[in-house]
Amino acid sequence: MAWLKKLVGAAIVLGGAAAVAGWFLSAPVGLDAATVSQLAPGDAARGKRIFYAGGCTSCHSKPGAQGDARLELVGGLELKTPFGTFVPPNISQDAKDGIGAWSEEDFATAMLKGVSPSGENFYPAFPYTSYARMKLEDIADLYAFMKTLPAVAGKAPDHKLSFPFNIRRGIGLWKRLYLSPEPVIALPDGTPDKVLAGRYLVEGPGHCGECHTPRDLAGGVKKAEWLAGAVAAEGSGVVPNITSGEGGIKDWSEADIANYLETGFTPDFDSVGGAMVEVQKNMAQLTADDRAAIAAYLKAVPTHPNGYPARKPAD
Amino acid sequence: MRKLVIAISMLAFAGSAAYADPIKDRQALMKERGKLAGEISKMVKGETPFDGAAALDALKAMQANAEKFDVDTLFPAGSDKGDTTAAPKIWEDMAGFKAAEDKFLADTKAAVASPPADADALKAQLNTLGGDCGACHQTYRIKKS
Numbered sequence: 001m002a003w004l005k006k007l008v009g010a011a012i013v014l015g016g017a018a019a020v021a022g023w024f025l026s027a028p029v030g031l032d033a034a035t036v037s038q039l040a041p042g043d044a045a046r047g048k049r050i051f052y053a054g055g056c057t058s059c060h061s062k063p064g065a066q067g068d069a070r071l072e073l074v075g076g077l078e079l080k081t082p083f084g085t086f087v088p089p090n091i092s093q094d095a096k097d098g099i100g101a102w103s104e105e106d107f108a109t110a111m112l113k114g115v116s117p118s119g120e121n122f123y124p125a126f127p128y129t130s131y132a133r134m135k136l137e138d139i140a141d142l143y144a145f146m147k148t149l150p151a152v153a154g155k156a157p158d159h160k161l162s163f164p165f166n167i168r169r170g171i172g173l174w175k176r177l178y179l180s181p182e183p184v185i186a187l188p189d190g191t192p193d194k195v196l197a198g199r200y201l202v203e204g205p206g207h208c209g210e211c212h213t214p215r216d217l218a219g220g221v222k223k224a225e226w227l228a229g230a231v232a233a234e235g236s237g238v239v240p241n242i243t244s245g246e247g248g249i250k251d252w253s254e255a256d257i258a259n260y261l262e263t264g265f266t267p268d269f270d271s272v273g274g275a276m277v278e279v280q281k282n283m284a285q286l287t288a289d290d291r292a293a294i295a296a297y298l299k300a301v302p303t304h305p306n307g308y309p310a311r312k313p314a315d
Numbered sequence: 316m317r318k319l320v321i322a323i324s325m326l327a328f329a330g331s332a333a334y335a336d337p338i339k340d341r342q343a344l345m346k347e348r349g350k351l352a353g354e355i356s357k358m359v360k361g362e363t364p365f366d367g368a369a370a371l372d373a374l375k376a377m378q379a380n381a382e383k384f385d386v387d388t389l390f391p392a393g394s395d396k397g398d399t400t401a402a403p404k405i406w407e408d409m410a411g412f413k414a415a416e417d418k419f420l421a422d423t424k425a426a427v428a429s430p431p432a433d434a435d436a437l438k439a440q441l442n443t444l445g446g447d448c449g450a451c452h453q454t455y456r457i458k459k460s
Contacts, residue, residue: 236457263441263442264446264448265356271352271448273452273453275453
């Protein structure tokens with residue numbers, strides 16, 4: 001029976017090694033020193049554009065907020081997903097309940113690395129997998145703009161997640177697979193600046209791919225089906241294909257896309273609906289150049305057929 | 316004579332019950348709204364010259380459309396099934412749905428009551444009406460594949 005003892009011993013050693021490795025691999029990783037050294041004070045006026053490009057208010061204002069109340073980032077919306085219910089937190093300037101006490105470095109670490117000031121992993125319902133592609137100066141400008149927004153007291157309820165998704169540490173492993181600052185779509189040399197600007201807005205702050213791209217079983221975005229549309233991760237129904245593939249927006253001109261983002265009307269004068277209503281309100285706040293850049297990029301991305309199953313026969 | 320009246324009205328009732336298709340009816344009204352918004356938008360964007368009379372006609376047609384949009388008739392119980400993108404939320408929150416529709420009707424009336432003097436005034440009206448479209452579609456419509 002000596003062999004059995006050895007086997008059990010080996011299994012324990014291996015299991016222990018895996019646990020130790022897992023512990024290190026899942027550790028939250030913050031910003032490196034070189035990045036931190038480049039942080040400089042931002043400009044609030046410029047940050048306003050980034051705030052609307054990022055759509056912060058769509059998830060972080062009180063559900064149903066209109067007008068100026070959309071700038072009160074008190075949190076509390078419930079995002080019901082297959083992993084459980086995520087509740088966007090208070091990110092107002094309240095020092096206790098919000099992020100009023102955060103330094104610029106804290107904020108940049110959250111946006112680019114998905115790590116909180118106390119060193120915990122954020123869940124990627126907070127779309128830092130997109131924000132990781134943002135320029136440091138835009139993060140600084142956004143930080144400066146958010147400093148001008150009101151402090152609102154009140155903690156949002158905690159997320160309601162089931163095992164194993166309730167273990168934050170595990171997100172560290174997930175990040176190793178899915179968190180990257182690299183662009184999703186490689187564009188050749190000589191690509192027009194307008195398309196590059198659009199890529200930055202869509203893939204970075206705009207985080208369009210988070211809803212418009214199907215996800216794999218682990219909840220990571222399938223980059224091979226980028227923007228192909230998806231079964232809605234939250235709620236029911238589908239999120240449309242916004243490539244020019246079958247079922248997508250082939251018939252839309254760049255002007256049509258820009259007009260939709262500004263006014264909420266499709267080329268055949270249907271209107272924006274669902275979660276996109278809040279997004280479109282934000283897009284309407286951007287400049288005409290920014291909307292045109294987004295449109296140019298969307299017409300330049302690889303085409304895909306719909307990233308969701310075809311409709312079943314009417315029931 | 317009385318029997319005849321009853322017979323005719325019964326026939327008419329049976330006919331309407333057999334042929335009424337609330338899903339098609341409400342979709343037709345929605346399509347017409349879109350078409351009218353398109354006409355107005357062309358003037359707002361300067362694709363066609365601003366024409367105050369034509370703009371007012373389109374707004375009046377929008378109001379008439381909203382008045383025809385009888386929620387009880389168009390969204391009977393059970394009409395969430397079939398070829399429709401109406402969200403179940405309509406029947407869970409009928410009061411909220413009706414309020415959204417009432418706001419649209421009120422905004423069309425307000426627009427007709429102050430005919431737009433120029434493209435900018437029309438643009439403001441279209442923004443309000445378009446906002447109503449979005450506000451309702453945000454909650455009460457589901458995009459399906």
